[in-house]
Amino acid sequence: MKIRDVNVIVCSPGRNFVTLKIVTDEGIYGIGDATLNGREKSVVSYLEDYIAPALIGKDPHRIEDIWQFFYRGAYWRRGPVGMTAIAAVDTALWDIKAKVAGLPLYQLLGGRSRDKIMVYTHANGADIPATLDAVGKAIEDGYKAIRVQSGIPGVKSTYGVAKEGQKYEPADADLPTESVWSTEKYLNFAPKLFAAVREQYGDDIHLLHDVHHRLSPIEAARLGKSLEPYHLFWMEDPVAAENQQGFKLIREHTTTPIAVGEVFNSIHDCQALIQNQWIDYIRSTVVHAGGITQLRRIADLASLYHIRMGCHGATDLSPVCMGAALHFDYWVPNFGIQEHMPHSELMESVFSVSYKFDDGYFTPGETPGHGVDINEELAKKYPYKRACLPVNRLEDGTLWHW
Ligand code: CS2
Numbered sequence: 001m002k003i004r005d006v007n008v009i010v011c012s013p014g015r016n017f018v019t020l021k022i023v024t025d026e027g028i029y030g031i032g033d034a035t036l037n038g039r040e041k042s043v044v045s046y047l048e049d050y051i052a053p054a055l056i057g058k059d060p061h062r063i064e065d066i067w068q069f070f071y072r073g074a075y076w077r078r079g080p081v082g083m084t085a086i087a088a089v090d091t092a093l094w095d096i097k098a099k100v101a102g103l104p105l106y107q108l109l110g111g112r113s114r115d116k117i118m119v120y121t122h123a124n125g126a127d128i129p130a131t132l133d134a135v136g137k138a139i140e141d142g143y144k145a146i147r148v149q150s151g152i153p154g155v156k157s158t159y160g161v162a163k164e165g166q167k168y169e170p171a172d173a174d175l176p177t178e179s180v181w182s183t184e185k186y187l188n189f190a191p192k193l194f195a196a197v198r199e200q201y202g203d204d205i206h207l208l209h210d211v212h213h214r215l216s217p218i219e220a221a222r223l224g225k226s227l228e229p230y231h232l233f234w235m236e237d238p239v240a241a242e243n244q245q246g247f248k249l250i251r252e253h254t255t256t257p258i259a260v261g262e263v264f265n266s267i268h269d270c271q272a273l274i275q276n277q278w279i280d281y282i283r284s285t286v287v288h289a290g291g292i293t294q295l296r297r298i299a300d301l302a303s304l305y306h307i308r309m310g311c312h313g314a315t316d317l318s319p320v321c322m323g324a325a326l327h328f329d330y331w332v333p334n335f336g337i338q339e340h341m342p343h344s345e346l347m348e349s350v351f352s353v354s355y356k357f358d359d360g361y362f363t364p365g366e367t368p369g370h371g372v373d374i375n376e377e378l379a380k381k382y383p384y385k386r387a388c389l390p391v392n393r394l395e396d397g398t399l400w401h402w
């Protein structure tokens with residue numbers, strides 16, 4: 001079997017997605033997500049100009065060798081653009097291999113380790129009452145785990161919280177918008193928010209919270225400590241992780257579990273975090289962490305240190321990534337939870353999916369491959385539209401975050 005065609009499909013059914021399609025000389029094809037929110041076109045170029053020409057004629061079954069070829073062969077290792085491109089190739093090749101075998105992808109990884117995959121969804125509101133309503137709605141929808149974010153009194157807009165009357169999408173403008181951040185107002189407010197949620201909805205529902213890298217280690221330690229009475233499932237991205245050692249200080253001060261890794265693209269980004277047991281969950285996922293081939297290496301390393309997987313699953317990760325991630329989650333022994341920020345109906349008309357949601361849990365489906373496909377004709381109706389992520393400044397104008 002040989003690779004005959006490699007196509008990059010860019011579409012925007014409500015938001016931008018980049019999809020790689022690898023076609024073999026036997027007609028079987030595989031697809032992979034290559035979406036890097038706010039920097040989509042860079043990955044398109046990486047794939048079209050450098051990877052696609054070198055893929056033609058290769059044996060698609062040699063997934064490991066092809067991964068190493070593009071990782072080592074570029075000379076310039078790691079980085080979000082290159083690793084997203086490699087992830088897309090890897091996902092498409094796993095899809096092909098599973099289709100050839102006539103098996104759902106999780107069977108090739110070693111079979112399922114659980115009956116169903118617990119996911120968490122988002123509940124956010126402009127203030128505490130609106131956020132409480134959103135939590136109630138998520139519970140009604142069956143979710144057993146909910147990420148809670150709220151607007152902060154005295155702070156004009158907060159990342160992770162929808163603008164009034166709109167659905168939350170992080171990339172919200174043609175050029176980056178600027179918002180203002182106050183660490184002190186946030187740290188004073190967060191425990192009040194979680195006290196209100198526990199008061200209204202009790203102790204059994206899992207609660208999560210995303211800090212979006214806004215704090216320093218000692219500030220994050222204070223936050224973790226102040227949230228201990230509300231026993232969070234996790235506190236996510238408390239500080240930026242370029243300095244992995246920063247997590248040591250947080251760890252030494254609080255029992256609130258820590259999750260990090262949605263922006264990581266390499267196993268080396270989390271090597272010290274894992275080996276020192278400074279975190280509890282690793283959030284890297286298929287599309288940004290080099291595909292299934294690297295993600296399972298990360299998971300295996302993490303499993304040696306009691307760390308579990310909690311894959312990123314915001315809407316800017318396409319249904320193709322979600323499908324592949326759910327196969328991974330079904331297999332991975334040290335699974336923790338999977339994020340689920342639902343795609344719109346329009347998105348799921350362009351991408352057909354085999355995965356199913358039932359009462360707070362997903363199953364990946366039994367379709368051979370990862371079970372997600374793209375309708376290329378329909379995709380053409382929704383052309384790319386540049387959309388950037390916002391930036392943050394402190395009240396004195398300092399560009400944030402750490
Ligand atoms: C967030 C994301 O889902 C999350 O945990 O941090 O909304 C993230 O901001 C976006 O995926 C950025 O592209």
Ligand code: MG
Pocket residue numbers: 210212236237262
């Ligand atoms: Mg996050």
